[in-house]
Amino acid sequence: MAEEQKPVGSAEVVIDKAETKLSDLWKLEDYWAIWLGFLILVVGMAIFFPRPPENMQENIAKAEQAMEAEAARAPFKTIEWHKANDAKGKIKGTSQGYAKKIKKFVSKPKGWKTSIGTAFIMSKEDAAAKGEKAVPKYEAAKAKEGEALAAATAAQAAAAAAGFSNAELNNTAKEAILDWRGAKRKASSAKKKTAAKGYNQIGFLIGLCAVMAIFFSIGIFFMKGGGEAAKFIPGFVGVFIVAVVAYLAAGQATMKEYGIGYAAWAILFGLIISNTIGTPKWMLKAVQTEYYIKTGLVLLGAEILFGKILSIGVPGIFVAWVVTPIVLISTFIFGQKVIKMPSPTLNMTISADMSVCGVSAAIATAAACRAKKEELTLAVGLSLVFTSIMMIVMPAIIKGTGMDHVLGGAWMGGTIDATGAVAAAGAFLSERALYTAATIKMIQNVLIGVIAFGVAVYWCAKYECAPGQKVSPIEIWVRFPKFVIGFIVASIIFSMMYANMGESVGAAMIDHGVLRGFSKNFRGWFFCLAFVSIGLATNFRELGSYFKGGKPLILYVCGQSFNLVLTLVMAYIMFFKVFPQITAAI
């Protein structure tokens, strides 16, 4: 990533002139990442904020009143409580008509199984046939849901008849309601498949490519001049096409089932091109890894909502915000002192992606400590392999040992790297496991902001110095990766807006509005473009040299083993010894 950086050593210390210029604001890539990132966020806010869902406040209040009444009536979450919660969940910016149109425009290619063309085009007739084919499965799932609901209603009525004071009847009702929730989840997934609609993504993809090419070329124009900007655009088209192919591979049914996402495919396709036929020169102009990553990271900053860290109370803080930094720091020290990793930036990137949340943490940390692109590739590769393995093995262990699903969920949420894999493994077990696993992972996701900022400061103030050298604050400022400021400011602004709007409106308008409905889509594309660029500029042989002696693998395995043990112990103490009432309520 940072090719211009000199190796750190007593004689080869990074020496920056402690000066900043006003022109840095339009000449430096870091600032352009901030301007472009904020432009997207401002546009997103301008679209979503003036158009809230109809009667949003009234509907939220209605749902909350129903939940409050049910909570006062019964000591467990009743059927009516769940229905009110579901109704509240439907109140969101992304459900609005305009949000659906935006989604079409920024969407990646659709999923496919064997016919690759369906990723781009599906006729109305084919969609109708596909929907028709899914009907019997939906009918069966709907019938099961009906049966489960009837059983839950009967069990709840029995508990209510006893005034909700009979513990055994209450437990029976609780179990029956959980069974109904599982059946309902299956039925709603099956229903979605019956509603297949025709589409043609090609026009949207061309439009999106044009918009993004112009968007990024603005920065190139100011940084490098009009000539470079003109050369950037055709190169960008090439990089964008490879990114589309990466999304295409990630959307293939079997690959989706293994959780092999776009990051792996983007790097792989880039690597294949650069190491076989070679990256064309005209395309190299748009191989701008850092530019895409930094802009994507500013957008990711907005998704770091600090209000989320209290979602599951104190146990969540301990599992995600106490264990994770301990594992991160221990693994880094272990890598430096015991394994003697040849590169501290590789050590930090692997330690962060293993302990925090995989690819997203690897990107943020690598950018903060200016790791090389090969180091980021290696860290992402390790994370993806272990995520796929852990996603399959951990639910099997939890099931096999009869572990409580709240404990199992917390364990998976704290240890499996990728958020999607955590959700899949959790949902596979039960709704309780999903709720715990997903919430713990989400809190851990938010930690990225603190980790990236901490790593950036640590690297500037401590790591890039000779032993004993003292760095002045101005030098720290000069060395500091400026885009991190945009990343942190975006996080602070969006966290404050989220808090000011109130949890329910904030969730509807920010989390499920500006972020999920707008900026997240661009962020995904930018990261994909960055990974394609990494692949297009990486040499296989160079990559191999970073893996010498298998040290990165040893580091990952040792760190993850420690993570597994510590997370399990902490989750057990928190959810079973200190806060059993939370476990009972989930």
Added chain:
Amino acid sequence: MNIMKTIHIFYGRSEVSEGEASRPQLLKNWLRFVCSVLLIILFMFFLAPWLQKVPSIRTLSRYIEESGIDAGAVYYTEVEEVGDADLAVRNTFRFYLPKK
């Protein structure tokens, strides 16, 4: 225009004189490219589905296929189920834990 010239233009190379000499190398490179693509196809359509014969992999794969969860998502905002979980857990805390 011969094929070598076209390839050189595609790659943005100005010198075409070495064209004849680099022809075997170019062929080798394209062969490597085709082989890599074939390996991916092999993995995607043969090896990965074959591995799904292992019971624990098959069960989870089927579940992911049926539920439509994006198991490859990298951040919480990309997974619908995380939003559902957040909402449900928050409401559980808000309405149940302070009192019960």
